[in-house]
Amino acid sequence: MYRVMIIDDETSARRLLQVSVDWQSFDMELVGEAASGIEAINIIDDLRPDIAFVDISMPFMNGIEFTQIAKMRYRDLVIIILTGFDDFEYARQCIRLQVVEYMLKPIVRQELTEVLTKIKENLDKYNTRTQEIGPDITPSVIGQITQYLRENFTDSSINLTSVAQQFGFNPSYLSRKFKQETGESFVEFLIKCRMERAIGLARTSMKMFYTANAVGIPDPNYFGRCFKKYSGISYSEYVSLHTSQ
Missing domain, CATH: 1.10.10.60 (Homeodomain-like)
Structure with a gap:
């Protein structure tokens, strides 16, 4: 089952994402959320998400800054940028950061379903999760x-x-x-x-x-x-x- 994390400083936006989708039907589960990029960086190691919804406009560390750090550390992490209409051109800076999708707020359920369907197909096909190798830890x-x-x-x-x-x-x-x-x-x-x-x-x-x-x-x-x-x-x-x- 693919693990999903939501990173958005708006509580209402996080709740909307949680209830808008039957996550199990996509073989996905919501494993956690964060109200800022900094909080996300601090807890992402424990959550180990495969997919992250990331709001572009957050205090202290915006979505692009978070994405830059996250993609350096977690190359296989699928990131979906959430952006308001006024920030859309700004969000396109994430193209070079290998962001998979952009979604305009407020989120439309049908669009979300289409995005998740495509992501699941790609993950199923190209899943290259790192195998756990390395010397024993004493x-x-x-x-x-x-x-x-x-x-x-x-x-x-x-x-x-x-x-x-x-x-x-x-x-x-x-x-x-x-x-x-x-x-x-x-x-x-x-x-x-x-x-x-x-x-x-x-x-x-x-x-x-x-x-x-x-x-x-x-x-x-x-x-x-x-x-x-x-x-x-x-x-x-x-x-x-x-x-x-």
Whole structure:
């Protein structure tokens, strides 16, 4: 079954895509969504989509910027650019980035069905998914990787694929071995490193925007969600709690 991801800063647009199609009839499943390109880059390694719907106009990292990064790291990823009429010529810059389709908003169900039919036919015919090959990963190598993450988590470009390439492993293989050895997914460990630093900075009353950049998550909205999930309260609440003590 082909895995589908939706990347759009408009909640209503993401919901419309979710309900407009009988995904199973195309042998597809929705595996996740993101409200910005930066959030997508941070979670795409865990989701491992085959297909991504990408809005061209998003804050902090627009659709073209996301596509440039994604196509360098995931050559087989099928990208469908979502664009408003006024942005259509701008969207055509993605031609050189091997974007498969462009769709105008608001999305028309019939057009979406036609696009998905064509994509499924192409994937069925030309599916060249990477076979999982590579040397065995020992606990000592996982230790080297966790240490590397502790020392470099402030780099916002770090993700599973870039680390796997650096250490010479297949990303999917590394993902499974990392979870087996540490009990946490790669993304969970990386977020933990970032949030531990963020909590330290919050105690100094640093503004959230600066903390987000300092820990490698320059999208403050995504950072805010990560911080609340990790600490149980919002960044501003955490700052207020510790400055009042």
